Amino acid sequence: MLAIIVKDLMEYVEIDESLITEKTQPVTDLHLNSYDYISLVGRLEDDLGITISERELRNMTTLGDLDEYIQKKMME
Amino acid sequence: MIYLVCSRENHFTTIKEQQGMAQSLLRAELLRERSVDIEQCGIVKNAWGKPFLKDHPDTYFNISHCSGGVALSISSCKTGIDVENIRAFSMTTARKVLSEEELRIVVNSEQPERAFFKFWTLKECYTKALGTGLSYPLRKINFTIDRNSNIQSNMKGCMFGLLESDLNYVAAVCYLSKDDHLKETVVCYLLP
Numbered sequence: 001m002l003a004i005i006v007k008d009l010m011e012y013v014e015i016d017e018s019l020i021t022e023k024t025q026p027v028t029d030l031h032l033n034s035y036d037y038i039s040l041v042g043r044l045e046d047d048l049g050i051t052i053s054e055r056e057l058r059n060m061t062t063l064g065d066l067d068e069y070i071q072k073k074m075m076e
Numbered sequence: 077m078i079y080l081v082c083s084r085e086n087h088f089t090t091i092k093e094q095q096g097m098a099q100s101l102l103r104a105e106l107l108r109e110r111s112v113d114i115e116q117c118g119i120v121k122n123a124w125g126k127p128f129l130k131d132h133p134d135t136y137f138n139i140s141h142c143s144g145g146v147a148l149s150i151s152s153c154k155t156g157i158d159v160e161n162i163r164a165f166s167m168t169t170a171r172k173v174l175s176e177e178e179l180r181i182v183v184n185s186e187q188p189e190r191a192f193f194k195f196w197t198l199k200e201c202y203t204k205a206l207g208t209g210l211s212y213p214l215r216k217i218n219f220t221i222d223r224n225s226n227i228q229s230n231m232k233g234c235m236f237g238l239l240e241s242d243l244n245y246v247a248a249v250c251y252l253s254k255d256d257h258l259k260e261t262v263v264c265y266l267l268p
Contacts, residue, residue, distance in 0.1 A: 013091070014090055014091060014092075027125075027209070027210070028125060031091050031095065033140075033141075033142070034200055034203075034209060034210050035160060035169075035196060035200070037210065038169050038172060038173060038210070039165075039166065039169050041169075041172070042166050042168035042169035042172060043166070043168075045168055046166070046168050054172060054173075054213060054214065054215065055213070057210070058210060058211045058213075
């Protein structure tokens, strides 16, 4: 799942993909602005057919957090 | 004061270039407006990463950048600013961040992209003024903008301003104050 997130993320940032890990914080580390981050989440929702609640999103800081949450949602 | 740097052509399109322009603008205007040398005083950050000047409790600032645009607000009260390129947006994103009333206005607008980014920048500058960023529930903030660009919101103790450019940028600024005497001058630098 992280690979899908990273693939979509690469549309928004200019960085060597190999430097992105599950510990990467998209806003703090990659300087993704808030709108692009929300757009990325919306894109993942559309692509994967899931809904990521805004409340839950507020608790996710790393790509690993997002990955873990999406995997749980996919199994529901 | 509010400072906007806008480019007609392809200036500072990369994030690195935008950050460089934003830092240069901040350094120059803090020194000119407040006699604060950012290199000397240093920066501290709150729990959500919002930067503040160390040892200057009466001077607040906030910066924002997008492709070809940089915005800076310097004020005596807590402030937030956001600048965005007006561009296509997804309805999934709009439903996630807009109140029902705002969403209805955007959908029925003759310029939905402009309408969306007006609401977005207003919400973003409010959360930046608070210093919480995306940890604030955006759909709980509701704005109405009348024909004269007067802005009303359900948030108390704050004032808002909307700055529109014919170069396809929109910027919004928020002050956590109800002092009507706080009239800020807008300085625009237009690059070729």
